[in-house]
Amino acid sequence: MNIVEFRSVWKFYDQKPVIRNISLAIQENERLVILGPSGCGKTTLLRLLAGFITPEKGDILINTELVASDGTSLKEPRDRNLGMVFQDLALWPHMTVRDNLEFGLKAQGIKPESRERRIRETLRLTQMEGYAQVRPGRLSGGQQQRVALGRALVLRPKALLMDEPLSSLDLQLKTRIQREILKLHREIGFTLIYVTHDEREAAEIGKRMVVMKNGEIERIGPTHPRC
């Protein structure tokens, strides 16, 4: 079943096309990597899907439901049931780890008992049990990554969007977090759409890879395991 579908999507900035006629279907539980150089449109594609921007032409469907079409956003980001890990992680610095996780649950009207259960479970999954009352500024880079991941997953999204989240980490930490992402994917099961410019990272994380260039899909195919 297609969880996400782009149909002939175009996006323009200052009348210049940054996404050109992209059509793409993403399956449930799939691990898809979008790979390409800076400025090729991969982050724009993610932001179109999240609903932060609207395509001028074409349709976007989530769970077979039309969420944006020809310049109109039909569903707000909050109603699309997606999780996202941002490039800068966007952890709210004035909130504790727990508050960061709880924010979305409260906003979606989840009952306190259920909230509590989900927060505990997410803290366990991300190995952050001892840090619930700590603010993000006091955490290491790897711990911050886990909180960002936990904050996106605590909402049990249909798909998790990750926008180059590991780009600022050193190789050792990057590899460790990659393994943790894959482990979480195995344990929880979610559709992962992962944007990167790093071919090795793409091969580690993805099962299928979309290579983009100048706002277009250059090729789609399976990723190759690293030699």
Place this chain on the structure above:
Amino acid sequence: MTVRLAVLWIAVVILAVAGLVPLLTMFLQSVVVDGQFNLSFYAQIVTSSRQWSLLGNSLILASLTTLGTTLVGLPLGILLGKSDLPLRRTFIFLFTIPLLIPPYVTAVSWFDVLGRNGLLSKSYPSLAATTSSWLFGLPGCVLVLSSTFLPVVMILTITFLKTVNPHLEEAARLSSNWFGVLKGVTVPLARSGIFLASLLVFLLSLGEFGVPMFLRYNVFPVEAFTQFSAFFDYGAAAAAAVPLALITCLVLLLEANFLREKTYQLRPASGAALQIRLGRLRNVVFLTVSLFCIVLVLLPLSALLVQSASQAAYTEAIWRAGDSLLRSLLYAAMGASLLVLLGFATGYLIHSRALGICRSVDTLTVVLFAMPSTVIGIGLISLWNQPSTTFIYATPAIILLGYIAQYTALSSRITVSTLSQIPVSMEEAAEISGAGWLRQVALIIAPLAKRGLAGAWLVCYIFCLRDTGITMMVYPPGRDTLPVRIFSLMANGPPDLIAALCIILILCTLLPLSLLAVVIRLKRQES
């Protein structure tokens, strides 16, 4: 329509009702006489040599003040922003004091120094006669307004110098001394900000009426005020206000075309800023700046203190103006709170470009800020002085509308600057987590912007508290504020009483600032 758009539209409508509609109404009333289109008021202005001379006086005063503040404020800003001069923060605070108080209070304090019965007269009676006649006229106005608006140039210079990439200065330092670096690299890179500061000073001086009125130098804003308050000649007052409005718009057109994009978002450059080491000159420069600070700021303030140095003066001040003082504090607090709310909405709108009219809203706030207060006052009266709107006209609501009209630019610009430092992903993360816009604002954006918003509140509080122009024009009977009461008493009140009231007003302004400084220091110690 989403909640976000609804809130932003409400903010735009409030701003338009407070600022734009009054100006349009005023203009209409100046061209309609007895229900007929009539340009007689304008004909009087154009054909009257007195009006041209007033306009000339206004432009000369504004130009000389701008020249003086720029010539002194630029090097002072460089010294206090980039050099290793001792006590830089203290100097910045001291030089800023005249901006925080109504300009005519500074005029009163200079009168207490240079006037016929001032401090100087006690030692040099014959010299005091000369300085007194010098004070009452163009030189005195330039002196008072220059000391008032010097901090505008100084602070903006310091701010814009921080935006210059230190690597560019380092590259120049390899082949030049500091003077060459400043002349060839730093100042040219910061020139948009310096030019903006000069424009602001020009407009603020052009619209000032308290100081020229006290020092008896006839300018256009005084004419508009006199036509209105002394002769109740409504159309003539409005017609006298329109040329000022036009000059303001013209100057702002310049700013919009040449400076807006360059001066809009202030972000400190990354990397440690280079510091000018004064070396052997350090002591000499320190003494010069200290002396300048003593003469320009501390001497007139001391004269006020000396003049008011009796318990009786303060007792009488509280007895005669205690109610005005309380009203001042109340209106300033209410005005600042409303301004922060409205400024946040307009600032958010400008920052996020959520509506197509965001640029127009920005321009409107800036035009209103630069507009002489007499113009805004006359506009407000034109609109609200109707039998059906006495609930506004006869209540403090009209003062608050005046504050909104004139000062929204302050809170709006501070908001834009604050929001530009918050990554957009913070808001997006909240949005994708399921939060509606109000929740995003209340729980994410506002807490992240709290320092900027607190700063905006304080700046707005100070500007509302020191406001004389608008309040003087529109205050309902029995609802005057302290600056207005002082201004009214200046004509025939005893000097020690006036001085005591001025000191009380200065304390009311500086107390919250001192509190803030203490809080910041405590927070720093905690962290």
